[in-house]
Amino acid sequence: MDFEMDRFMIALLDRSPPHALEHLQLVLIPVVVAFIIAFTAAVLLTRERYVKYTDRVMTVFNIGQTIPPLAVIAVFFPFLGLGREPALFALTIYALLPIARNTLAGLKGVPGDVKDAARGMGMTEWEMLFKVEIPLSMPVVMAGIKISVVLTSGTAALGALVGGGGMGAVIFAGIDFFRAELIVAGTLIIGVIAITLDRLLTLIDDMLTPPHMKA
Amino acid sequence: MIVLDKVDKVFPGSTIPAVNQISFQIDEGNICVFVGPSGCGKTTILRMINRLVEPTGGEIYIKGKKVSDKEVNPDELRREIGYVIQQIGLMPHRTVEQNVALVPRLLKWPEEKISLRVKELLETVGLDAEEVSRKYPYQLSGGMMQRVGVARALAADPPIMLMDEPFGAVDPIVRGRLQDEFLRLQKALKKTICFVTHDINEAIKMGDHIVIMNKGELVQHGTPMEILCNPANYFVKDLIGTDREIKLLELTKSEELVTRTKNIPEQIIEKDSFILAIDPVQRALEIMMKKNSDLVGVRDGAEMIGTISWEDIKKHINMISGDN
Amino acid sequence: MTPLSLALALFWFSNFYDEYLGFIQFIIRRWDRVIEYTFNHFSLVLTVMFFSLILWISVGLIISRYEKLASTAFGIGNILFVIPSISLFGIFITIPMLGLGRTSAALALILYAMMPMIRNVYRGIKSVEWPILDAARGMGMSAKQILFQIQIPIAWPIIFAGIRVTVVMITGIATVATFIGERNLGRFIHHGIARESADMIIAGAVIVSVIAILLDFVLGKIEYKITSPGLRRV
Ligand SMILES: Nc1ncnc2c1ncn2[C@@H]1O[C@H](COP(=O)(O)OP(=O)(O)OP(=O)(O)O)[C@@H](O)[C@H]1O
Ligand SMILES: [Mg+2]
Numbered sequence: 122m123d124f125e126m127d128r129f130m131i132a133l134l135d136r137s138p139p140h141a142l143e144h145l146q147l148v149l150i151p152v153v154v155a156f157i158i159a160f161t162a163a164v165l166l167t168r169e170r171y172v173k174y175t176d177r178v179m180t181v182f183n184i185g186q187t188i189p190p191l192a193v194i195a196v197f198f199p200f201l202g203l204g205r206e207p208a209l210f211a212l213t214i215y216a217l218l219p220i221a222r223n224t225l226a227g228l229k230g231v232p233g234d235v236k237d238a239a240r241g242m243g244m245t246e247w248e249m250l251f252k253v254e255i256p257l258s259m260p261v262v263m264a265g266i267k268i269s270v271v272l273t274s275g276t277a278a279l280g281a282l283v284g285g286g287g288m289g290a291v292i293f294a295g296i297d298f299f300r301a302e303l304i305v306a307g308t309l310i311i312g313v314i315a316i317t318l319d320r321l322l323t324l325i326d327d328m329l330t331p332p333h334m335k336a
Numbered sequence: 337m338i339v340l341d342k343v344d345k346v347f348p349g350s351t352i353p354a355v356n357q358i359s360f361q362i363d364e365g366n367i368c369v370f371v372g373p374s375g376c377g378k379t380t381i382l383r384m385i386n387r388l389v390e391p392t393g394g395e396i397y398i399k400g401k402k403v404s405d406k407e408v409n410p411d412e413l414r415r416e417i418g419y420v421i422q423q424i425g426l427m428p429h430r431t432v433e434q435n436v437a438l439v440p441r442l443l444k445w446p447e448e449k450i451s452l453r454v455k456e457l458l459e460t461v462g463l464d465a466e467e468v469s470r471k472y473p474y475q476l477s478g479g480m481m482q483r484v485g486v487a488r489a490l491a492a493d494p495p496i497m498l499m500d501e502p503f504g505a506v507d508p509i510v511r512g513r514l515q516d517e518f519l520r521l522q523k524a525l526k527k528t529i530c531f532v533t534h535d536i537n538e539a540i541k542m543g544d545h546i547v548i549m550n551k552g553e554l555v556q557h558g559t560p561m562e563i564l565c566n567p568a569n570y571f572v573k574d575l576i577g578t579d580r581e582i583k584l585l586e587l588t589k590s591e592e593l594v595t596r597t598k599n600i601p602e603q604i605i606e607k608d609s610f611i612l613a614i615d616p617v618q619r620a621l622e623i624m625m626k627k628n629s630d631l632v633g634v635r636d637g638a639e640m641i642g643t644i645s646w647e648d649i650k651k652h653i654n655m656i657s658g659d660n
Numbered sequence: 661m662t663p664l665s666l667a668l669a670l671f672w673f674s675n676f677y678d679e680y681l682g683f684i685q686f687i688i689r690r691w692d693r694v695i696e697y698t699f700n701h702f703s704l705v706l707t708v709m710f711f712s713l714i715l716w717i718s719v720g721l722i723i724s725r726y727e728k729l730a731s732t733a734f735g736i737g738n739i740l741f742v743i744p745s746i747s748l749f750g751i752f753i754t755i756p757m758l759g760l761g762r763t764s765a766a767l768a769l770i771l772y773a774m775m776p777m778i779r780n781v782y783r784g785i786k787s788v789e790w791p792i793l794d795a796a797r798g799m800g801m802s803a804k805q806i807l808f809q810i811q812i813p814i815a816w817p818i819i820f821a822g823i824r825v826t827v828v829m830i831t832g833i834a835t836v837a838t839f840i841g842e843r844n845l846g847r848f849i850h851h852g853i854a855r856e857s858a859d860m861i862i863a864g865a866v867i868v869s870v871i872a873i874l875l876d877f878v879l880g881k882i883e884y885k886i887t888s889p890g891l892r893r894v
Contacts, residue, residue: 123756187872189832190745192865195849199858275744279836282853292747296839301754308747315742388798414800425795429813429888439799472890488799498798 124301132306137291141310143205144287147277148314151212152220152270158213159221160262164250167228175229182222190215190276198283208277208285216273223265227258256329263326267319274315278307337364337399337528338385338496344393345380345552354380356552357394362545365526369543371533371575376549378532379422382498385530386410386417398496415439418489422500422532424481426473432458432484433469439492457487462517478505483514497529503538515541536575540564540583548572561587565656581653585618593617593652594634596642604633604643613641617652620644683862693848694867701844701871705831707766712773712826717819719774720781721807730782737775745772745833749840765837772833773826780822784815817887824879831872835864845871 166175193215194208201207231254239253281289288307295303338361345355355377362368370378383389385396387403387410396403403413426435433454440450458465461483473481482505489497503511515538522529533539539546540560547557548571556568564584567573576583591613604610609627611619613636623632630646687694723730740748748771752764788811796806812819835846848864851857884892 184873184876187828187832187876188869189835189872191832191835191846191849192869195853195861196865198853199861271742275742278744278746289744289746292744292750293839296746296750296753299754301751304747304750304754308743308751311744311747312739312742383798386798388794411800411802414798416800419795419798421791421795421798423791423794425789425791425793427792427796427810427814427890429890431890438801442799442801442805472888474890485795 124305128300129302129306132291132300132302133309136303137288137306137310140286140288140291140307141314143285144274144277144289144311145314147208147212147280147285147287148270148274148318150209151216151277152266152273154213155216155220155269156266159217159224163221163224163228166225167254168246175225179222179225182218182225185218186222190272191279194276194279194283203284205285208280208283208287211283212273212277212280212285215276216269219269219272220262220265223268224258224262227261227265228254230261231257259329260326263322263329267322270318270322271315274311274318278311337366338362338368338530339397340381340394341397342394343381343384343391343396345377345384345389346392353392353552355384355391358549358554359394360547360554360557362528362530364528366544367522367529367531367542368545368547369531369533369539370547370549371536371539372549372555373534375551377552378534378549379500381549382419382500382530382532385496385498386414386419388414415442415492416494416496418492418494418497418499420482420485420489420497420499420502422504424485424505426481426484426488428473431470431472432463432476435473435484436488436491438488443492445492453491454487457490458484460490460517460521461487462514463487479507479510482506486518495527497527499529500532501534502531504533511538518542536577537583540587548575582618584653584656585621585649586616588617588652589613590615590617590620590634590644591636591641593620593644593648594642595644595648598640600633600640600643601631603629604631609633610635610640611644612636617644617649621649682859683866686859686863687867690863694863697843697845697847698867698871700842701831701834701846704762704765704769704834704837704842704844705827707762708769708773708830708834709823709827711766712770712777712830713823715770716774716777717781720778720819721785723778724782724785733778734775737778740771741775745836746839748772749837753840760841762842764840765834765842769830769834769837773830776822776825776829780825781815781819784818784822785811787818788814813888814891817883817891820879820883820886824876824883827879828872828876831875832868835868 165171166178194211197207197211197214201210235253235257236249239249244252277285277287278289278292280287281293288311291303291307295301295305295307340361341359343355343358344353346353358381360368370381372378380389384391385398385403390404398413401408427438430438433451436454436457437450440453445453454469455465458468463480463483468476468480468484473484476484482502486499486502489499503514506514519542531539531542533542540563543560545557546560546563548555548563550571556563556572558566561584563572564576564580564587567576567580573580590611594613607627607629609623609629609631610633611623613634620632624630624646631643633640634642634644719733723733745768748768749765752758752768753760755764758764758767792810792814793806796810801809834842834844835849838844838846838850845864845868848860848867850864852860852862852864
């Protein structure tokens with residue numbers, strides 16, 4: 122590999138930063154939106170009235186996760202065209218599955234006797250949701266968000282294909298011109314974004330997890 | 337048969353020995369029972385005998401041969417020693433039949449022989465071979481699993497058996513039955529058995545020889561009679577509990593107390609209050625209470641050989657426990 | 661159902677077909693291409709799985725015995741996981757010995773297979789509870805017999821689950837290898853975007869998705885079949 126340090130530094134320090142910011146958006150916006158949608162859906166699905174559908178929905182989520190990322194990114198292009206919004210939309214769909222899966226699993230996993238006890242103490246449905254179910258399922262939900270963040274950071278590199286920008290632009294340029302420096306610089310920044318977000322989430326997780334549930 | 341000579345075990349990372357300077361020997365065809373509170377080192381001793389644990393000091397001999405000898409292959413040694421582990425440890429992915437057949441298959445027995453053997457063993461431990469052979473461990477109750485564990489250890493007919501609380505997971509009634517069945521079996525098999533329990537009653541019932549341990553030390557060893565008659569210290573006394581006399585009577589055969597006479601009183605024959613010479617003296621007491629008399633007749637088979645009176649029993653109790 | 665409503669339904673469907681199901685016509689028209697790309701796709705996936713099984717199952721077994729290596733291996737696996745697939749393919753083609761082509765694609769995919777494979781082998785082997793190993797040792801089974809008769813069979817359903825995840829994942833990521841010259845099912849998507857051909861993109865996306873879902877389903881059935889009933893537990 123002919124790897125020139127100068128070229129690498131230019132790629133990393135000059136060429137990448139604007140794309141890095143785009144990339145961060147391509148990760149954060151989809152994950153946050155996906156979280157809101159997935160969380161609401163999971164909460165609804167675990168209510169008494171809909172709980173009978175959770176298994177079927179779970180199966181759909183599991184099947185959804187087997188769909189290749191490139192297919193998810195590309196399939197909206199014919200309908201939405203090129204650009205940032207279509208990329209964001211596709212990535213949101215992609216980010217949705219791991220979060221939805223874990224949130225549903227987490228809420229479903231709250232033991233029935235704990236819920237009964239809470240009900241027995243006279244908690245309303247709302248109180249139970251916010252004081253019992255959500256706190257207890259937090260670790261599993263967080264794990265889902267983390268998986269989603271890491272997967273979306275990588276998949277967002279494909280966003281460049283449909284005009285979404287981000288580090289993918291730098292990486293694809295590297296592939297087109299056989300320039301390892303561009304690819305490595307782009308990858309490095311994606312890695313930093315993924316790992317930083319993961320660490321941040323770990324910190325939040327530590328603050329949110331009830332003390333008795335910490336390992 | 338099995339000799340332990342000043343055996344020590346200090347586990348890595350621990351300063352207190354799990355087993356400390358233990359010496360005793362087990363004769364061929366005997367059941368030696370290890371008894372003592374949790375954590376006193378019973379399991380560790382068994383595991384040193386089949387070299388799952390290597391002693392940090394001392395020597396263990398089986399049939400005069402050092403087990404630590406370089407020429408002894410531990411795997412081969414273990415195939416000669418049946419091991420019933422405390423946690424049962426059945427192979428979850430194998431059927432009952434496959435579990436029991438494990439060692440015979442390792443030893444490459446012919447399949448027909450194995451299948452006969454498995455059937456025989458399952459019946460021996462009181463399971464319906466037809467019914468359980470094809471079941472998987474998760475489909476069995478705790479007591480059934482333990483029986484399968486015992487059958488598995490017996491499978492290749494090893495001369496030595498290490499049994500770590502083999503009847504721990506069953507209720508007292510079933511346990512009593514399993515003990516009886518096992519003793520009956522042992523009469524025929526004459527294996528050399530190391531048996532762990534923390535139930536002193538089980539120890540007295542099963543043991544030809546009892547080793548009492550506490551905190552890795554050997555506190556006392558001897559026949560059940562010796563231990564019941566002369567408890568070495570308060571630890572042993574506490575372990576035996578308050579009904580020592582009754583336990584003694586369970587161990588004494590009626591023929592030891594019988595007053596031999598050809599003159600059997602009328603009342604005994606009338607009430608049919610007889611016991612057998614091989615019955616424990618305990619049985620005489622039961623009959624006395626039931627028939628409301630203070631004399632029972634003793635028979636040896638069909639022949640009447642004498643009588644035992646309430647006075648005889650009292651004298652006997654005073655004699656054997658007279659020292660305290 | 662009246663003839664009128666039937667006619668209406670037919671009309672609606674033909675409209676729908678023209679507007680949204682053009683990709684079906686595309687698939688029919690380009691059937692030879694579909695076959696060619698599918699063949700290439702699977703020959704790549706099979707190559708990758710062949711090496712991955714040998715390599716990563718061995719590595720998984722080794723790290724389940726040497727705890728210290730396990731954390732290192734999982735560390736490496738986690739880093740690989742953060743690298744986008746397109747980058748890994750890209751980095752390999754810039755290595756002069758490899759360049760554009762199958763070797764680069766295969767190597768990158770084998771690296772991707774590492775994490776799900778070694779994690780499941782490790783987990784599977786560790787799922788064997790100690791009393792079982794203890795009993796096995798106590799009965800005089802050698803280390804080799806314990807590995808092949810006890811540990812691997814008990815771990816096998818978990819290992820197979822890892823293989824299933826890996827196969828599905830590799831089938832998906834292999835599409836991205838079209839950007840480094842693989843002529844596989846990713847190519848419809850790749851060229852479809854370049855030519856702005858909706859039918860081509862949807863055809864590509866639908867084919868790979870259907871294949872991934874089918875693979876997952878079939879392997880799932882096999883996974884159930886090969887699991888000893890003693891390990892299934894309801
Ligand atoms: N592998 C090991 N590593 C470290 N310490 C051990 C190990 N095995 C046993 N010990 C320690 O050795 C001591 C004796 O243990 P052992 O298992 O022999 O007791 P035990 O008499 O069988 O008890 P129990 O009746 O509860 O089964 C205990 O203090 C235990 O913690
Ligand atoms: Mg023990």
